[in-house]
Each structure stands twice: as structure tokens, then as C-alpha cells.
Amino acid sequence: MPVHLNTAGAGLMPAEVVDTMNAHLAQEAAEGAYETELRHADILEKGVYEELAAVLDAPVDDLALFDSATRAWTAVVSALHLTDADRVWITPYEYAGNLILWTELRRRTGLRIEVVPLLPSGDLDLDWMRRTIREDVAVVSVPHVPSGCGIVNPVEEIGRILTPWPCLYLVDACQSVGQLDVSVRQIGCDLLTGAGRKFLCGPRGTGFAAVGPRLRAAAAPVFHDLHAADMTAADHYEVHTDGARRFEYAERSGAAVRGLDAALRHHRARTARPGTGHDARAAVRDAVAALPGTRLIDPGTRHASILTFDCAHLPAARIRDELAAHGVNVWVAQGNHTPLYLPGQGVDHAVRVSPHHYTSTQDTEVFARALRHVIR
Numbered sequence: 001m002p003v004h005l006n007t008a009g010a011g012l013m014p015a016e017v018v019d020t021m022n023a024h025l026a027q028e029a030a031e032g033a034y035e036t037e038l039r040h041a042d043i044l045e046k047g048v049y050e051e052l053a054a055v056l057d058a059p060v061d062d063l064a065l066f067d068s069a070t071r072a073w074t075a076v077v078s079a080l081h082l083t084d085a086d087r088v089w090i091t092p093y094e095y096a097g098n099l100i101l102w103t104e105l106r107r108r109t110g111l112r113i114e115v116v117p118l119l120p121s122g123d124l125d126l127d128w129m130r131r132t133i134r135e136d137v138a139v140v141s142v143p144h145v146p147s148g149c150g151i152v153n154p155v156e157e158i159g160r161i162l163t164p165w166p167c168l169y170l171v172d173a174c175q176s177v178g179q180l181d182v183s184v185r186q187i188g189c190d191l192l193t194g195a196g197r198k199f200l201c202g203p204r205g206t207g208f209a210a211v212g213p214r215l216r217a218a219a220a221p222v223f224h225d226l227h228a229a230d231m232t233a234a235d236h237y238e239v240h241t242d243g244a245r246r247f248e249y250a251e252r253s254g255a256a257v258r259g260l261d262a263a264l265r266h267h268r269a270r271t272a273r274p275g276t277g278h279d280a281r282a283a284v285r286d287a288v289a290a291l292p293g294t295r296l297i298d299p300g301t302r303h304a305s306i307l308t309f310d311c312a313h314l315p316a317a318r319i320r321d322e323l324a325a326h327g328v329n330v331w332v333a334q335g336n337h338t339p340l341y342l343p344g345q346g347v348d349h350a351v352r353v354s355p356h357h358y359t360s361t362q363d364t365e366v367f368a369r370a371l372r373h374v375i376r
Contacts, residue, residue, distance in 0.1 A: 003363045006329045008147055008175055008306050008354035011201035020262040024255040037254050043261050051264035057183035058210040064244040065208050069174040069195035070097045072209035075247045076191055077101055079219035084110030086138035091116045091124055092341040093146035122299025124153055129161050137167045144176035148338035149308045151300030159188030168215055178267060179305050190215040202263030205256045211244035225250045280355035280364050281305045287368035291375045297350055306354045308333050311375055316349040319374055326370035
């Protein structure tokens with residue numbers, strides 16, 4: 001088995017997740033998909049939302065499921081009514097997929113996008129936010145942990161800064177749910193989105209959103225699927241829920257949703273057990289820093305389990321491929337996926353290493369030896 005250090009791409013699914021999904025697909029093949037869905041309706045329509053509520057510390061009515069974090073983000077944010085009088089704050093760490101939507105909304109509405117400045121350390125300038133916030137700031141968008149580097153942004157403190165103001169507060173938690181404690185209540189955000197496949201170690205094709213009541217009141221989705229609305233006359237329909245599930249689509253993979261449920265249960269059971277664990281990030285950082293020609297892209301004063309580096313004499317893709325030949329999985333972070341920060345640091349492509357709870361001392365030693373062999 002390879003040493004898997006690409007959790008920021010997709011985590012390794014526990015056996016119970018794989019077994020749950022295989023069993024569900026086998027039932028669909030033997031009995032029919034609708035019949036299997038009915039058999040497991042308690043999990044698909046209730047249980048998975050309760051598990052997600054416990055992990056996110058969010059009300060069940062605020063939760064909706066999607067086939068990806070990007071779908072969750074775009075389904076909700078595109079439903080906001082924004083105008084040319086509105087200012088939208090983003091950070092230099094905004095993910096390109098989210099930034100594409102902001103750019104399109106600016107084209108359509110004329111809204112103004114402003115970028116929160118950084119301190120020399122790479123941390124967000126919270127004093128600037130306190131000084132500059134005004135009534136016309138309509139939305140503040142912050143990634144908890146960006147995918148291109150491992151900084152942890154202070155989303156709880158930002159939430160406290162924004163509490164007195166009417167702006168909507170959006171948090172992209174795609175890379176933080178599953179590796180950090182995430183509490184929607186403590187953050188105080190109106191939207192939090194995430195993916196099942198990363199540090200939660202669930203299946204691909206699963207994402208979720210916690211959509212607070214303020215945002216739901218401000219949003220106007222252009223479409224409601226049949227599980228959330230009914231045609232009551234030939235030319236009229238009624239939405240029969242004011243919860244977050246009105247943003248969902250009815251069609252989804254039952255196997256994937258049950259896999260997400262199993263991953264959430266596994267995560268809760270694992271994090272409930274005491275234990276110090278292995279500081280894999282520190283071991284990875286030490287291994288990289290010890291080699292000639294390497295440069296850590298490591299902004300900020302608080303860090304998650306994502307570490308990015310480049311090498312002066314080897315391209316990132318070659319390092320990835322040669323490490324794979326030694327049985328170590330890493331990935332290539334593209335600078336244009338964090339376009340407001342990484343290109344300014346001279347990063348076109350870099351190596352991204354993302355260990356998780358399953359990364360042992362032996363694993364990081366294997367990584368260090370392989371990296372020394374690749375980078376001489």
C-alpha cells in the first residue's frame with residue numbers, strides 16, 4: 001500500500017465506508033434503486049443530516065447535501081440578490097472555483113469585489129476589516145483553509161468582527177472539515193460548505209452546505225426540485241420547506257449518501273477517542289526544509305495539515321511522479337487555483353503534501369527517505 005499524503009485531494013475511505021457503499025449498490029442491483037432507497041430512507045432522509053449536524057455543530061434544518069462542495073457553493077451563492085451598490089469582500093486565499101462565480105456575478109450585477117489585505121506574516125489583516133467594514137459590505141467570503149497552502153484563517157474571530165453588521169458571512173470549509181474542529185455556531189457564518197471526500201474520508205460525489213436562516217431569507221433560487229416543491233395548479237407551484245434542503249436536487253446517489261453517513265460516523269467515533277497522535281505535518285515540514293533548493297509556501301501563524309513547497313531545480317510534477325514510484329502519494333498544487341495569492345509568490349506549480357490521522361511515524365520516514373532520493 002502506498003503512503004497516502006494527498007488527503008487534500010481525497011482521503012482514504014475507511015473499510016466501513018466502502019462496505020456500506022458496496023452493500024447499497026448490491027441491493028440496488030438485486031432489488032431496484034427505488035426499493036433500496038425506501039429500505040434505507042431513515043438514513044437517507046434523516047440520519048445523515050443528524051450526523052452532519054453533529055459534526056458541524058449546526059441545526060439540522062440548515063443542512064443540505066450536494067454532489068460536491070463546488071455545487072453547494074454555487075447553488076447557494078448564485079441565489080443571492082446582489083447589485084452594483086454591494087461590496088463583496090474576499091481574501092487572497094479564495095479558491096479559483098469560487099472566484100469564477102464571483103467574477104460572473106460581478107459581470108451580471110456590477111457588484112464590487114474587494115480583497116482583504118494580508119499582514120507581512122500572511123495572516124489576514126483583521127484590523128483593516130474592523131476599520132473598513134461599512135453597511136454596504138454585503139458579503140464576506142473566507143476559506144477556512146485554502147487548498148494551495150496550509151494557513152488556518154481565524155474564521156471565529158472574523159465572525160465576531162462581522163456580528164454587528166448586516167453582511168452575509170460565507171466560509172469555505174472544504175479543507176478543514178474532518179481535520180479541524182468546525183462549529184458553525186461558534187463561527188457565526190451564514191453559509192459553510194464542504195466536501196465528503198477530503199479529510200472526512202468519505203466518497204467522491206458528496207458535498208454539503210450549512211445555510212443559515214438569514215441567508216435563506218435573502219436567497220431566491222431559480223429552481224426548486226420536486227422533493228422541495230409541488231405544482232399546485234397548471235401555472236403555480238409552492239415550496240413546502242423553508243429549510244436548506246430547498247437548494248438540493250432530488251436525484252442523487254444513495255450509495256454515496258450512505259457512504260457519507262458512514263464517514264461522518266467514523267469521524268465522530270475517531271475524534272471521540274483520546275490520543276496525542278503523530279505530528280505528521282511537522283515531520284513533513286522538517287523533511288522538506290532540510291533539502292537544498294526547496295522553498296516552503298507556508299504563510300500565516302496557524303497551520304493545518306497541508307504543506308506546499310517548490311524546488312528550484314525540479315518541476316513539481318516530476319517530484320510527484322518520482323515519489324509515486326517510491327510508493328508515496330503527493331499532489332501538484334496549481335498556482336492558478338489560488339490565483340490571488342500563489343502567482344504573487346512566484347508559484348506556477350508546487351508540491352502539496354497533506355497527511356491525516358492515518359499517517360504514521362513510519363509513513364513520514366518513508367516520505368523523507370523518498371524525498372531525499374528524488375531531490376539531491
